[in-house]
Amino acid sequence: MRLAREETSLRSLLVNRLRDLILDGDLTPGQKLVERDLTEAFGVSRSLLREALQQLQAEGLIVNVLHRGPSVAVITxxxxxxxxxxxxxxxxxxxxxxxxxxxxxxxxxxxxxxxxxxxxxxxxxxxxxxxxxxxxxxxxxxxxxxxxxxxxxxxxxxxxxxxxxxxxxxxxxxxxxxxxxxxxxxxxxxxxxxxxxxxxxxxxxxxxxxxxxxxxxxxxxx
Known part of the structure; x- marks a missing residue:
């Protein structure tokens, strides 16, 4: 149970950090999000990163296109x-x-x-x-x-x-x-x-x- 809580907390921190980077403009609209770069930058597992990206996709901040991967959403x-x-x-x-x-x-x-x-x-x-x-x-x-x-x-x-x-x-x-x-x-x-x-x-x-x-x-x- 403790491990599950720690993973949930870490995921929340990761979601918040990525969200801030997008909203502050450090990650720009249309920018491709390379999983390997992000896992290394934040020191997290690929599975945890993907969960965080799914959350941000649900919020409309990220899009995930088949065969292209995730990128920062562009508002038309x-x-x-x-x-x-x-x-x-x-x-x-x-x-x-x-x-x-x-x-x-x-x-x-x-x-x-x-x-x-x-x-x-x-x-x-x-x-x-x-x-x-x-x-x-x-x-x-x-x-x-x-x-x-x-x-x-x-x-x-x-x-x-x-x-x-x-x-x-x-x-x-x-x-x-x-x-x-x-x-x-x-x-x-x-x-x-x-x-x-x-x-x-x-x-x-x-x-x-x-x-x-x-x-x-x-x-x-x-």
Missing amino acids: EHEAREIYAVRALLESRAGRDFVENATDDDVDALAAAVDALRDPGVQDDPHRQLVVKNEFYAALLAGGGNATIAQLLKQLNNRVTMLRRVSLSQPGRLVQTTQELEEIVDAARRRDGDLIAKLLSDHVDRAAALALANYDLGDAAS
Whole structure:
């Protein structure tokens, strides 16, 4: 039993490490994942690596093509547009739920995430920017209390993060993002459901425009 727990823990650590490498852009879309290189790099067995890759495949971060092996998933332009369209709808609804259900402490948690984006250490660290942005959405969903929307957005989160990394990396985008999130927090404090829904939708639309213009999309040439 102890050995089984250790293997499960090691697999989880491996999954998390590979996921971070993909979401941080160290493993790039379309990059082939060579099992021998990865087993040597992480000091794990091939069977454990394959289990980790299967988990990431289920999350939509890896594809495994017959006779070609695993590689980092490429988000096509069509898929990206669908993801952003769904995000806009879900986050608008989440904003309305937040206004209706959130406590003052929930609003403060939302504001704290925006404040964190102003930290110089965060501004200079793309990984921490993504972490803080995820914390903002976690606070939004927790305060809204809609478990269905939270689950749907969680399922999209990894692919959203791949796109978010691109949009946040554009010059001036972090400043603009912070301003947009401040407006969202202000709407939350005023309990204005219509306004927060519009602001969240507009925020997603702006991120979509940047990501679609700068992301190396799988079918961009078609």
